[in-house]
Amino acid sequence: MxxxxxxxxxxxxxxxxxxxxxxxxxxxxxxxxxxxxxxxxxxxxxKLELRQWQSLRGHLREVEALIPHIDLIIKLKKEG
Known part of the structure; x- marks a missing residue:
C-alpha cells in the first residue's frame, strides 16, 4: 500500500x-x-450546421470569459 x-x-x-x-x-x-x-x-x-455553429460560438464565449483569468495566471507565473 x-x-x-x-x-x-x-x-x-x-x-x-x-x-x-x-x-x-x-x-x-x-x-x-x-x-x-x-x-x-x-x-x-x-462542415457544420447552423445549430453546431451556434453551439460552438456559445462554447467560445465561455472561453473568452476565462481569458482575463488566464492572463492573470500568466502574469503571476512570470513574476514568480
Whole structure:
C-alpha cells in the first residue's frame, strides 16, 4: 500500500485525460489541434450546421470569459 505522500504525487486517469485535452487545444503548430480544426471548419463553413455553429460560438464565449483569468495566471507565473 502506498504512503499518503506517494498517493498525493500520483496522477489519476481523469487528470491525465484532462491534460491531454488541454495539450491538444494549445498545440498551435500541430495540424490536428483544435485550433487547426476550427480554422478548417471556418474555411469550409459547410462542415457544420447552423445549430453546431451556434453551439460552438456559445462554447467560445465561455472561453473568452476565462481569458482575463488566464492572463492573470500568466502574469503571476512570470513574476514568480
Amino acid at each position: 502506498a504512503k499518503a505522500d506517494e498517493v498525493d504525487n500520483l496522477i489519476s486517469q481523469d487528470d491525465l485525460d484532462s491534460l491531454l485535452r488541454i495539450n491538444e487545444f494549445i498545440q498551435l503548430d500541430d495540424k490536428n489541434s483544435l485550433v487547426e480544426e476550427l480554422k478548417q471548419a471556418i474555411l469550409d463553413s459547410g
